[in-house]
Amino acid sequence: MSGSRKTEENFYNAHFNNDGAYYKIPFSRFFQFGVSVDCVVFGYEDSKLKLLLIKRGAEPYKGDWALPGDLVYPNEDIEVAALRILKDLTGIENLFMEQTMVYGKVDRHPAGRVITNGYYSLIDIAQYNPTAAGWAQELFWVDLKSLQHLAFDHTQIVADALKILQEKVRRQPIGFELLPQKFALSDLQSLYEAFLSETFDKANFRKKILSMKILNELDEVQNNVSHRPGRLYSFNASRYQQLSSKGFSFEL
Amino acid sequence: MSGSRKTEENFYNAHFNNDGAYYKIPFSRFFQFGVSVDCVVFGYEDSKLKLLLIKRGAEPYKGDWALPGDLVYPNEDIEVAALRILKDLTGIENLFMEQTMVYGKVDRHPAGRVITNGYYSLIDIAQYNPTAAGWAQELFWVDLKSLQHLAFDHTQIVADALKILQEKVRRQPIGFELLPQKFALSDLQSLYEAFLSETFDKANFRKKILSMKILNELDEVQNNVSHRPGRLYSFNASRYQQLSSKGFSFEL
DNA sequence: CTATCTTTTAGTAAATTTTACTATATGGTG
DNA sequence: CACCATATAGTAAAATTTACTAAAAGATAG
Numbered sequence: 001m002s003g004s005r006k007t008e009e010n011f012y013n014a015h016f017n018n019d020g021a022y023y024k025i026p027f028s029r030f031f032q033f034g035v036s037v038d039c040v041v042f043g044y045e046d047s048k049l050k051l052l053l054i055k056r057g058a059e060p061y062k063g064d065w066a067l068p069g070d071l072v073y074p075n076e077d078i079e080v081a082a083l084r085i086l087k088d089l090t091g092i093e094n095l096f097m098e099q100t101m102v103y104g105k106v107d108r109h110p111a112g113r114v115i116t117n118g119y120y121s122l123i124d125i126a127q128y129n130p131t132a133a134g135w136a137q138e139l140f141w142v143d144l145k146s147l148q149h150l151a152f153d154h155t156q157i158v159a160d161a162l163k164i165l166q167e168k169v170r171r172q173p174i175g176f177e178l179l180p181q182k183f184a185l186s187d188l189q190s191l192y193e194a195f196l197s198e199t200f201d202k203a204n205f206r207k208k209i210l211s212m213k214i215l216n217e218l219d220e221v222q223n224n225v226s227h228r229p230g231r232l233y234s235f236n237a238s239r240y241q242q243l244s245s246k247g248f249s250f251e252l
Numbered sequence: 253m254s255g256s257r258k259t260e261e262n263f264y265n266a267h268f269n270n271d272g273a274y275y276k277i278p279f280s281r282f283f284q285f286g287v288s289v290d291c292v293v294f295g296y297e298d299s300k301l302k303l304l305l306i307k308r309g310a311e312p313y314k315g316d317w318a319l320p321g322d323l324v325y326p327n328e329d330i331e332v333a334a335l336r337i338l339k340d341l342t343g344i345e346n347l348f349m350e351q352t353m354v355y356g357k358v359d360r361h362p363a364g365r366v367i368t369n370g371y372y373s374l375i376d377i378a379q380y381n382p383t384a385a386g387w388a389q390e391l392f393w394v395d396l397k398s399l400q401h402l403a404f405d406h407t408q409i410v411a412d413a414l415k416i417l418q419e420k421v422r423r424q425p426i427g428f429e430l431l432p433q434k435f436a437l438s439d440l441q442s443l444y445e446a447f448l449s450e451t452f453d454k455a456n457f458r459k460k461i462l463s464m465k466i467l468n469e470l471d472e473v474q475n476n477v478s479h480r481p482g483r484l485y486s487f488n489a490s491r492y493q494q495l496s497s498k499g500f501s502f503e504l
Numbered sequence: 505c506t507a508t509c510t511t512t513t514a515g516t517a518a519a520t521t522t523t524a525c526t527a528t529a530t531g532g533t534g
Numbered sequence: 535c536a537c538c539a540t541a542t543a544g545t546a547a548a549a550t551t552t553a554c555t556a557a558a559a560g561a562t563a564g
Contacts, residue, residue: 027363032326033285035356035367074284074365078356102354102369104287104330111279113326115287117354167423186540204523206542221531227539228531438511456552458513473560479510480560 034114037082038069038154040100040161041090043125043141044178047190050141051158052130053150054089057137060110061151067158068136069116082119090130090139096177097121100161108153116152120161122177169195170252173214176235184222184230185209192252212250214240286366289334290321290406292352292413293342295377295393296430299442302393303410304382305402306341309389312362313403319410320388321368334371342382342391348429349373352413360405368404372413374429421447422504425466428487436474436482437461444504464502466492 041052053065068089072081079097087093100118108114125141132139142148144162149155169175175191176183189205192198209215215233222229240250293304305317320341324333331349339345352370360366377393384391394400396414401407421427427443428435441457444450461467467485474481492502 029326030323031286031364032283033287033324034283035285035287071282072285072356074281075358077358078354078367099353101351102330104324104369106327106329112283115330117356171419184541201524202540203525203542203544208522225540226532228529228541230541436512453553454511455513455515455554460551477511478561480512480558482512 032113034109034112035072035078036069036109036114036116037072037078037085038067038116038118038152038157039082039086039097040067040118040120040158041086041092041130042120042122042144042165042178044191044194045125045141047194049144049194050125051144051147052090053140053142054132054136055138055140056135056151058135063137064151065140065142065148066151067154069154071114078117082117086121088134089132089136091133092123092128092130095121095123095128100157100164103153103157105153116157118157118161120165122165122174124178124180126180166196171250173235173240173250181234182218182220182232183234184232186230188233196252208252212243212248214243214250284365286361286364287324287330288321288361288366288368289324289330289337290319290368290370290404290409291334291338291349292319292370292372292410293338293344293382294372294374294396294417294430296443296446297377297393299446301396301446302377303396303399304342305392305394306384306388307390307392308387308403310387315389316403317392317394317400318403319406321406323366330369334369338373340386341384341388343385344375344380344382347373347375347380352409352416355405355409357405368409370409370413372417374417374426376430376432378432418448423502425487425492425502433486434470434472434484435486436484438482440485448504460504464495464500466495466502 039052043050043052052068054068056062056064056066068086070085070089072078072085076084082097083093083095086095086097097119098121100120102115102117104115106113108116130139147155147158150158165174169192175188175195178191179187185206186202188209189200189202192205193200214236216236218232218234220232222232244250291304295302295304304320306320308314308316308318320338322337322341324330324337328336334349335345335347338347338349349371350373352372354367354369356367358365360368382391399407399410402410417426421444427440427447430443431439437458438454440461441452441454444457445452466488468488470484470486472484474484496502
């Protein structure tokens with residue numbers, strides 16, 4: 001922000017061209033940007049990390065796969081827009097979303113100068129039930145491993161989001177967002193292994209997680225497994241907050 | 253991004269109001285945003301972390317302290333703008349800058365709808381020599397500990413940047429950007445202590461850093477110190493890259 | 505030139521954490 | 535009931551961290 005150094009006639013000294021010289025530019029010429037949001041929604045199913053995509057039912061890139069995303073209204077906060085847009089296109093709401101990065105290349109949108117804000121979200125696929133809405137033609141949960149090329153610069157946006165989350169998921173207990181409330185430790189381990197493309201020793205993973213004391217041990221076990229069922233746990237968010245404020249830090 | 257679902261007459265179905273209903277909105281009405289960049293430039297001097305501020309010589313907030321920042325041109329990439337704006341206001345160039353966050357509240361700028369991109373940079377104060385230029389009236393290196401309230405939402409932008417960097421500085425060897433090429437280990441330690449508001453055991457800090465093998469030991473020692481001078485080192489960036497690609501990760 | 509001050513640098517032993525692995529427990533399945 | 539698969543418990547070696555001791559070296563004051 002800042003800028004807006006208006007002269008009395010609403011002009012602005014700027015060197016629009018690359019000749020180094022300054023020109024008087026009408027203030028209004030700076031206000032030509034469109035702003036959009038693109039949502040990178042990760043889910044987890046069958047031990048695989050998945051990404052929520054839509055098939056675009058509108059130009060440009062009509063018919064292509066893309067992230068759910070759209071233009072922000074001029075009178076709308078960006079975070080509000082992120083939630084509104086995701087709801088408009090997929091129906092899902094009440095989820096936690098956070099910024100990743102901004103993409104501001106001049107030519108990244110064929111219809112004009114649009115800068116976009118990447119947002120990510122982690123959800124339990126079973127708990128939400130996205131369905132194509134608004135101008136979204138179809139909706140897919142795509143395995144992240146077999147991701148095709150996406151519209152606009154969305155492939156890059158996904159790659160960046162994934163990288164950011166791979167870091168984040170190690171230091172903050174946000175992986176739980178992807179699991180049902182009640183889960184077995186082996187589920188948690190598989191989740192981390194899918195997210196980080198890395199394997200862990202089962203016994204040691206268990207020891208590490210349990211030693212953090214941020215899980216509630218439940219009086220339930222897995223069912224529908226063809227072997228000894230594992231005990232179920234739930235994430236104790238308030239306990240985590242409490243420990244966190246005392247200097248504890250989650251570290252995968 | 254995405255959006256831009258034009259109808260044949262260049263209209264867009266949107267619910268601008270909160271009544272849930274859709275209205276046909278001219279496409280152009282979405283392109284009213286201004287975009288700006290605000291630069292959070294950290295420096296380090298006298299064992300203190302400092303921040304580069306300007307006194308604004310233009311409305312709004314004329315006369316207030318603020319981050320160097322200005323509007324992005326409609327035909328300019330945002331990263332390019334970040335470098336251009338910092339150069340225009342402070343004269344410094346050839347530095348590495350990276351995004352922090354975007355600030356997109358509707359009312360954050362009195363002159364209209366402006367969303368701003370936070371960028372941070374870490375520089376060696378002795379190596380650059382910023383001077384107020386363009387519409388910047390004056391320029392200050394302010395001790396981060398005694399930061400006053402800044403124009404716009406810049407106080408928040410600085411707080412966020414600091415938090416992001418406190419994390420980053422632990423996991424990436426970017427702290428060196430704040431030091432001269434040649435530095436003693438005690439300098440490095442003081443730097444980290446200032447950045448993280450935490451103290452380290454001298455001998456153990458030394459062991460840890462040296463064990464990483466990412467420093468060149470030089471044939472020079474400190475001078476102008478009234479005690480046994482410490483050996484000087486320089487950061488070996490290529491060595492770090494090499495180790496990094498083999499799985500090594502810097503961890504404070 | 506020397507005693508003293510300060511900080512650098514080397515080193516080490518205890519404490520803690522990580523890692524690798526063994527063994528046992530438990531439910532499902534045929 | 536035998537067998538299979540995974541859960542769970544436990545442990546010893548290895549590696550790392552932490553806390554601390556002591557020697558080394560230049561600056562400074564007398």
